[in-house]
Amino acid sequence: MKVDIVEILHQPEYTDENRCEPCTVLNLVIAGIAGSAIARKSKLGGAAAFGASVGLIYLRGYLVPGTPTLTKRYLPSAVLRWFGKEPELETRGGLGSVPSETTSANEQPSKAMTSDSETSTEEIDPHDFLLTEDVLEPCENRDDLCISESYSKRWNAEIVDLTEKDLDVDEAVSILGVQMEGETFEIEQYGEAWALVTGSQTIGQWPSQGALLADVGAARVLEEWSDEWDNLVPAQRGQILNGLRLFLERCPGSEGSVSISQETVESCCSSHEVITVSCDKTGERLFEQQLNEV
Structure with a gap:
């Protein structure tokens, strides 16, 4: 032979x-x-x-x-x-999570996003913000942090409301604080991922529809909950909302539980440890971020 x-x-x-x-x-x-x-x-x-x-x-x-x-x-x-091989892993971390390298030469950089009021451009620690605003508090039955019961109830109610109707892109843009003059926004699905896009750039990427709904619902609550929310630029809001999803205990829109796991993601020239939060029943991913950034 x-x-x-x-x-x-x-x-x-x-x-x-x-x-x-x-x-x-x-x-x-x-x-x-x-x-x-x-x-x-x-x-x-x-x-x-x-x-x-x-x-x-x-x-x-x-x-x-x-x-x-x-x-x-x-x-x-x-x-x-x-060699043109960016070792950083692109994760779908919500609003403002798209690196500038993914845009073309004709696209506007993400700093074109502004919020509805005069805003701060200082770095923000989502963990500190959520603690200061009493969104997070010490858990009752373990040595960890949990979402406060009052915030959790309001957040879940908003998510349920959003899952019962089609998400309005104008409402999502408004509640997330994005303003780009002359731009028309759309929400598009790419496989399991969902993205907020304009004609010139991608504003944010979410690992699933549930993750996007969770962010919009959380932003709805924070708009009334926090006096500081209006002073944050969209990128800062995106960091806070992405971090908040790490504390989800139920799958958005259902009664299913969620699980946190760690996995190794391989690219052609590098490997990364990624923390994920996924719905146990459906496998829908709600959170993903490199371990060294969590």
Whole structure:
């Protein structure tokens, strides 16, 4: 039986559109060094070794066994950026969570978003804000923080109201504090993800419809609950709302429970530990963020 050596060696998960350029360059450098070392004793042997190495890199994506894992784990972030491989993982963290790198040259940066009143541009700690505004409080039965009962009841009531009707994009934009002159807003679905978009840019991305409804419902309550809410810019509001979803105990719009889990997300050249909150019955994801940012 004829054996196709090319088919055996070919690894599509690391080649073609899945090829990791930093891995390829690193392995080519290694191949060049090895070929040069062999060429000191035999030029023909060095050329043959380098040619064979290039062939393996072309078919397999790498020469040194374990290169994808080694690159993800040990190659510095700055080096990955040199090759155009941004090591940061894009998570769908709600309003203002879309990095500027995802917009085109003709799009407006997200700083074009403004709130309804004069706002502060200082950094805000969502945890401190939620504690100061009495949204979070010490849990009664464990050493942790929980949503206060009074806020939780109002938040759940708003979510139920939102799930019983179609979400109005103008209301969502208003309650989230976004103002962009001359722009028309739309809410679009991409697979399981939901996004607030304009003709020029994406304003925010949520991991599910439930996450979006939870944010709009929470913003409804905070508008009356907190005297400081009107003084926050949309990006700050987005951080607070995203952090608040981490404390959800029930799946929005249902009586199902939720679970917090940790998972490893792989990209072509890096790996990240991500914390998620998902509905147990439906699997709908309500929160996702890198572990080092939680």
